[in-house]
Amino acid sequence: MRKIKCIIVDDEPLAISLLENYVQKISFLELVFSSENPIDALEYIQNNESDLVFLDIQMPELTGINFMKIVGGKQKYILTTAYSEYALEGYEHNIVDYLLKPVSFERFYKSALKAQERFSFNEEKKDSYFFVKSSGQQHRINFDDILYIESIKDYVNIKTSQQEYIVLDTLKSLELQLSGLSFARVHKSFIINLSQIKSLGAKKAVLFSEQEIPIGEMYRENFLNKLK
Template sequence: MKKIKCMIVDDEPLAVSLLRNYVEKIPFLELVFSSENPVEALEFIQKNEVSLAFLDIQMPELSGINFMKIVGDKMKYILTTAYSEYALEGYEHNVIDYLLKPISFDRFNKSIQKVQERFSFNETNEPHHFFVKSSGQQHRIHFNEILYVESIKDYVNIKTAAHEYIVLDTLKSMENQLPENFTRVHKSFILNLNEIKSLGSKKVILNSGHEVPIGDMYKSNLLEKLK
């Protein structure tokens, strides 16, 4: 299971500290943001990807319920509060579970099991292939077969170990169709990260022996994804 990017939003510093400690114990959770200020959290969401929020319901500047109304279905939520009467209202939104303070690690862990089930379900229902038109025919290509995609003027070359598919499309369109293990490494290349054998300063060598150039402006993002 890939890591789930999560945030903690709670106006109580001790609650933030406790939840941060709990999150760090779960291998597939990646804490990308925590704050006592829900407005700061909204600003972070506008610029960054977050899939799960541990969200306090009762906060002075902006309640958790209103926070969810603003953000909508961009993420899922585990609600935290000292007041059980808010539970029913919370479940009207994209909520996985409800944690009543004080939160024990055992109860937290039960919520995380629900998170794991929900996100694993989503992953198994993601497509594993797409169809492209090349040489007058429709071809089904499995994502894990692709080594890289290269831009050639108005076309792209989808390279697999066995075939090349020349398709009338753009590299930007390909980026939007391919899963997260693909990333842009050059103005003309998208690479399957699972195919990397070795990484140099100017090029990537794939398991197949193919070499793909690395553009200077894409190198830092590539290194970040390989961590």
């Protein structure tokens, strides 16, 4: 597996220095950029390849929460802050872990391992398919064939271009499995394949099958960021 390309954003120089030192000690991490200015970090992300941001929440020019809202799902994040009350809001985004300052190397290393697992998992999914159990049989489903996934009580309905598969699973579980791929949660009951969108309205997406999928208000911003 290639190294995880890391960015550090923190308005405290000593905090940056500490995290830079930690990153250099871990073989599967590669520091590609660090800055006290979140605006500079935004510009770097727009023009360069990176995977993971070690991100402070409380910064004067731009808070970490607003930083994530701007970048969207393009990055994964490990939040670093002295204020634990921001943890819940942070987890609404693409968060791997939450580190409370002062950060020990042991705690940092555990977070790095979580990130490694997340990126390894996503690379495995780049094989372009997975298996699900439906009607007593294992079925191979190509990601490109999926139109949408709908939650139905304790089951999900995986709708492909050929047929449907009723699977005992949760939408949240499948959302995690499809993380990093061309899929987005758009409603409490729906995940859609972004590549299957034919047209987009204020409150619905129309897929190539002419199926209309509602877009929930709480999912709209993250969905639109993924489309970018």
